[in-house]
Structures are given as structure tokens and as C-alpha cells.
Amino acid sequence: MTNETTPHRKSLSIIVSKGTLDWAYPPFILATTAVAMDMDATLFFTFYGLGLLRKKLDLEISPLGNPAMKMPVGGVHLGMPNLVAALPGVTAGATAMMKNMIEKKGVATIEELRDIALESGVKLVACQMTMDLFEFKKEDMIDGVGFGGAATYLSEAVKADVNLFV
Numbered sequence: 001m002t003n004e005t006t007p008h009r010k011s012l013s014i015i016v017s018k019g020t021l022d023w024a025y026p027p028f029i030l031a032t033t034a035v036a037m038d039m040d041a042t043l044f045f046t047f048y049g050l051g052l053l054r055k056k057l058d059l060e061i062s063p064l065g066n067p068a069m070k071m072p073v074g075g076v077h078l079g080m081p082n083l084v085a086a087l088p089g090v091t092a093g094a095t096a097m098m099k100n101m102i103e104k105k106g107v108a109t110i111e112e113l114r115d116i117a118l119e120s121g122v123k124l125v126a127c128q129m130t131m132d133l134f135e136f137k138k139e140d141m142i143d144g145v146g147f148g149g150a151a152t153y154l155s156e157a158v159k160a161d162v163n164l165f166v
Contacts (some may be wrong), residue, residue: 008069011040013160015153016049021098021110023051027166028113042160043117044153046127049166050134053126053141057110060095069125072101095123118144125152 012034016027025050031041045053051058064075102109108116117124125146131138138147146152157163 009040010162011042011156011157011160012033012162012164013042013044013101013153014164014166016045016052016166017047018166019048019051019059020062021095022061022109023049023166024059025113027164028110028117029124030164032113032116032120035117035122039161040123041117042123042125042153042156044125044148044156045123045126046130050126050130050136052114053124053145054112054136055140058078059110060091061071061098062091063094069074073097109114114142124155127153 005140012031013073014027016140017022017115020127027043031043034041123146124142124144125148126141128147130136130150132148
């Protein structure tokens with residue numbers, strides 16, 4: 001409950017359900033930005049997003065089914081038809097291109113963003129049901145992760161000013 005001496009602290013909660021390299025950036029960037037803006041932030045990792053909390057990451061991007069993905073090549077932005085994206089080696093090539101761009105442009109890695117999130121107080125919650133479903137162990141996950149289910153997420157979400165699903 002807020003009163004005149006204790007103002008309501010704004011908060012953000014995000015369900016993180018995707019685990020590809022390109023989908024890993026939005027939740028970590030939004031959560032760390034929220035904390036920098038003096039907000040509370042909770043990231044709830046479920047299904048394929050849960051892999052983002054594993055100690056060892058080997059993230060890829062998936063050009064398949066992503067017609068909006070255009071990569072800068074030689075000064076132009078080239079799209080990739082789904083037929084080409086389905087060929088063997090295309091995912092690895094697109095991932096290598098993206099990782100090269102990330103490094104060249106000085107963009108933080110997902111590992112760095114995770115560390116920043118933890119250091120700045122973002123709550124990282126691993127979905128226990130997904131842990132069980134995918135047979136992950138707590139020791140597979142980075143230190144500082146909390147564990148909970150839908151009720152854990154909802155208890156944060158009902159208080160949050162901003163709720164997102166990524």
C-alpha cells in the first residue's frame with residue numbers, strides 16, 4: 001500500500017519463452033533498462049526461454065520462419081526466403097554473421113547482459129514445471145536464479161505496471 005511518504009515503485013515483469021540469440025536480447029535489455037530507471041524487474045523463464053539461464057550458452061538465430069530478418073551485407077540489407085533458410089548450414093551461417101555483427105558493433109553478449117541483470121537486482125525466475133519437463137537440474141543453471149511456477153510469476157505480474165510476453 002502506498003502513502004504520501006512511500007510512493008509506489010514502478011515494476012516490470014516479462015515472460016521469457018524464446019531461447020534464440022535474437023529473442024534473448026529484448027528481455028535482458030528491457031529488464032536492465034527498467035532497473036536503471038529505478039524500477040523493479042522480474043524475468044520469468046519458461047519453455048525454450050529457460051535455456052537462457054543455463055551456465056553454458058550456445059545460442060543460435062533461426063532465419064526459418066522469420067521473413068522480416070534482413071542482414072546487412074555489403075552495404076545493403078538482404079532478406080532470406082524461407083526455402084533458403086531451410087537448407088543445411090544456413091542457421092549456422094546466419095548465427096555466425098549475427099555474432100560477428102554483435103562483436104563488431106560492441107553490443108553486449110547475452111552472458112554479459114545476464115551478469116548485469118543479476119548485479120543490478122533483476123529477479124530471474126526459472127519455471128519449475130519446465131525444469132522438470134526438460135529434465136534440467138538446478139546445478140545446470142547460473143547462480144542467482146530463483147525457481148517457481150505460474151503462481152510465482154502471477155504474484156509478480158499482478159503488482160507490475162508493465163507485463164510483457166517475449
